[in-house]
Amino acid sequence: MSPGLADLCRTARMPGLIFYMAWSDIRARYKRSVLGPLWITLSTAIGVVGMGFIWSALFKIDRTTYIPMLTVGLILWQFMSACINESTTAFTRQANIIRNLNLPLSLYPAQLVLRHVLNLAHNIPLFFIVALILGVHFNAHMLMAAPALLLVVLNLYWMSLLIGTLGARFRDLEYLVSMVMPLIMFMSPVMYRPGALPSFGKYMWFNPLADMIEIVRYPLLGTPTPMFIYAINIGMLAIGGALTFALFNAKRNRIAFWV
Amino acid sequence: MTALLTFDDVTIQYPIYNSRNMSLRNQLIRIGTGGRIETEAGHVQIVTALRGATFEIRQGDAVGLIGHNGAGKSTLLRTMAGVYTPMHGRITRQGRVATMLDLGAGMDPDLSGYENITRMSMLLGLKKAEIAANLADIEAFTELGNFLQLPVRTYSAGMTTRLLFAVATSTKPDILLVDEMFGTGDAEFQHKAKARMENLLQSVGIFVFASHSMETVLQYCNRFFFLEHGTIKEIGREDIKAG
Numbered sequence: 001m002s003p004g005l006a007d008l009c010r011t012a013r014m015p016g017l018i019f020y021m022a023w024s025d026i027r028a029r030y031k032r033s034v035l036g037p038l039w040i041t042l043s044t045a046i047g048v049v050g051m052g053f054i055w056s057a058l059f060k061i062d063r064t065t066y067i068p069m070l071t072v073g074l075i076l077w078q079f080m081s082a083c084i085n086e087s088t089t090a091f092t093r094q095a096n097i098i099r100n101l102n103l104p105l106s107l108y109p110a111q112l113v114l115r116h117v118l119n120l121a122h123n124i125p126l127f128f129i130v131a132l133i134l135g136v137h138f139n140a141h142m143l144m145a146a147p148a149l150l151l152v153v154l155n156l157y158w159m160s161l162l163i164g165t166l167g168a169r170f171r172d173l174e175y176l177v178s179m180v181m182p183l184i185m186f187m188s189p190v191m192y193r194p195g196a197l198p199s200f201g202k203y204m205w206f207n208p209l210a211d212m213i214e215i216v217r218y219p220l221l222g223t224p225t226p227m228f229i230y231a232i233n234i235g236m237l238a239i240g241g242a243l244t245f246a247l248f249n250a251k252r253n254r255i256a257f258w259v
Numbered sequence: 260m261t262a263l264l265t266f267d268d269v270t271i272q273y274p275i276y277n278s279r280n281m282s283l284r285n286q287l288i289r290i291g292t293g294g295r296i297e298t299e300a301g302h303v304q305i306v307t308a309l310r311g312a313t314f315e316i317r318q319g320d321a322v323g324l325i326g327h328n329g330a331g332k333s334t335l336l337r338t339m340a341g342v343y344t345p346m347h348g349r350i351t352r353q354g355r356v357a358t359m360l361d362l363g364a365g366m367d368p369d370l371s372g373y374e375n376i377t378r379m380s381m382l383l384g385l386k387k388a389e390i391a392a393n394l395a396d397i398e399a400f401t402e403l404g405n406f407l408q409l410p411v412r413t414y415s416a417g418m419t420t421r422l423l424f425a426v427a428t429s430t431k432p433d434i435l436l437v438d439e440m441f442g443t444g445d446a447e448f449q450h451k452a453k454a455r456m457e458n459l460l461q462s463v464g465i466f467v468f469a470s471h472s473m474e475t476v477l478q479y480c481n482r483f484f485f486l487e488h489g490t491i492k493e494i495g496r497e498d499i500k501a502g
Contacts, residue, residue, distance in 0.1 A: 003344070020381050028369040031410070100364035101382055102341030102356060169276075172283040253344035256337075257273040 004249025010104035018107060022114040040078075040122045047074055048130065055191055064134045071130045072217045073190040075123045076152075080209055081181050083116050083156045088174040090164030095259035105255055106248070109160035117153060127220065137222050144219035151233045152212045155240065162244040165251055168258040189213055205229075208236055262354035262433040262464025264316040264339060269348030271309035271338055271489075308334035310489040312348070316465050316482075323480030324469040325499070330486040332469040336360060336436045339467060354433025354464055357383055361438075363411070363419050372407035372414075372422060379426045393429040400425040400455060417445055428455060433464040439471060453478075473499055 001009070011018070030036040048071050056066035087109065091098060094108045131138070167173040187207060194204040194214065204210045211232045218225035308331050316322055324332045337343045338350070340358045358364075365379045376397055380390040398407065401421045411419065427435070456479065460466055470476050476483065476499070483499055485492045 017381055020378075024367065024370065024374065024378055027374070028367045031369050096361065096363070097365050097382065099337065099342055100340070100358055100360045103382065170283040176283065256342050256344070258276070 002249050003252040004245055007104045007248075007252055008106050008245075011106040011110055014104075014107065018110050018114055021107075021111045022118060025111070025115050026118055037119065037122050040119050041126055044071075044074060044078065044123050044126055048126070051191065059192065059196070064136075068127070068131055068134055068136050068221060069193065069217065070191055071127050072220050073213060075120065075127060076213050076216055077185060077188065077190045077209075078123065079116055079120045080152070080156060080212060081185065082119070083113055083160055084163060085178055085181055086112055086116075087160040087163035088167035088177050090160055091168040091255055092171075092259050098256055098259050105252060106161060109157060109164050112164075113153060113157050113160050116156075139222045141219045141222050141224055144225060145216055148215040148219060148225070148233075151230075151237065152216060155208070155212060155233065155237050158237070158241045158244040161248055162240070165244075165248055165255065168255050169251075184209065189217075193217075205232060211236070261318045263318070263351060264353070264434060264465055264467075265349075265351045266312045266314050266338075267349040267351075269309060269312040269338065269345045269350060270307065271334055271343055271345050272305050272307045273343075275304045275306055308489050309338060309345075309491075312338075312491050314484070314491065314493065316467070318464045320482050321460060321466040321480045322468070322482045322484055323476035324467065324484050324486060325471070325473070325476060326486030331489045331491075332486055333360065333438055334489075335484075335486065335491070336438055336467065336469055339434075340436050352434070355384065355430070356434045356436065357427045357430050357432035359423060359427045359435075359437045362416065362423065364423070366411050366419070366423070368412035369410055371410055372401075372403060375411050375422065376407075376426055379423070380430065383427070383430045383432075385430055397422075397425040397429055400451065417448060421448055424452060424455075428459050431462065435459070435463045435466050437466070437468045439469055 026037055030039070033039065035042065048067065051074070052063065052067040052070050055070065056063045059066065086093075090109045090112050091105065097103065098105065098108075130136075163173065163177070167177075184207075188209045189204060190213065194201045194210060197204060205228075211229055215225060215229050215233050218229070312335070324335060326332055334343065336358070337360065338345060339352075340356055340360070341350075341352060365382045366375045367378060370378065376394065377387075377390055380393065385393075401407070401418075403418060403421065406414065406418065411422070414422070460479070466479070468476065468479055477496065483494050483496065485494045485498075
């Protein structure tokens, strides 16, 4: 079996360890705080309230429409940007374990993404609270948010593996990515919908993060998702996943020397 | 399972990247300038840490690795553990491996001693029930008492060694790989570690131990590998005694 495939198969056989490690990271992080991971919820809530009032006035959009839209955008952006930012050090941060134990390397990006899924789980209730207060109509479309989120998570996994591998070899990537991400936030439909942009809104779909936000946002706001957004997300998973696998397969055995 | 570890013509080479090679900018400059400064920016030093290693370690062997700093002892241990994959050669490994290489490996300094016992045992492949069964033994061996409830970052090097040693040995490995690390413990720990080690050597299939202390190596081991510049030579007990 090729090194990359063997590695991924080993990771797939240890879901318990991945979950334990992700949870133990979160526990270590919030060890001595009173609110613990609820800080994530609180900071998002403050962001939603603060930005919601100002930006809805600025964009001249009704608050009951704007704030739920913004809430989904912010929650997803936090999730995705945290995954991407931390992925640059997915392997280097774990050097201590990688250099001592024979564990599959694809475990670490999985641990990282799962940790942020757990963080995301602290934010999702916030959307439903906002939706209840502002009277968003609950309907069956919302159920599609679950498979959509799964697609986003799978896409983030290959991105994390790719960025982690490159970041282990090229240490500048960490700083480059953390510099570029805030910029990308304004170029992504976090605080607005792609349709709000006059003529060049259609180019927005070339931004993978835009597709990943909208695939979850459409159903959560109770609207049907256009088919092309599914197509782009699935295509991205197929092509990105294949390219990442090719790189990981070629370089898997070098990573232990790089970290 | 009978433990077995064989190396057939194993060579480990690794690149040493300095900040210039590690940076994306220099890779881009290389492309941009058409390779003119290739010699400077593209220069990667290749270290051959292990050269044509061939040996077979069977059930019941306790191998002592000796050699100067940088002779390749740690690289050999990491290759045995499966951390480093060789570019040439074949390795056969049978049995569960436990390692004690770097101090504090796999520990999270912010978590308590108890939480780290679970964390490290999970990393070493144990199940929750097995970890619970080992706990009393680990508590007794480490003698850390209430310190086990404190974060590991408050521990001294010796206390960390105790914990790491207790956990690694509690996993009942078939192959145990140890880099010099008893040095940090106090006399009482040395004594207890020795007793536990001897006990363990009854059950562990293969034991490999790197050390600068000839005394310790002679005490624990029945085979001796001398490493020099990445090549391995098997020597006898008398050779060590003779220096």
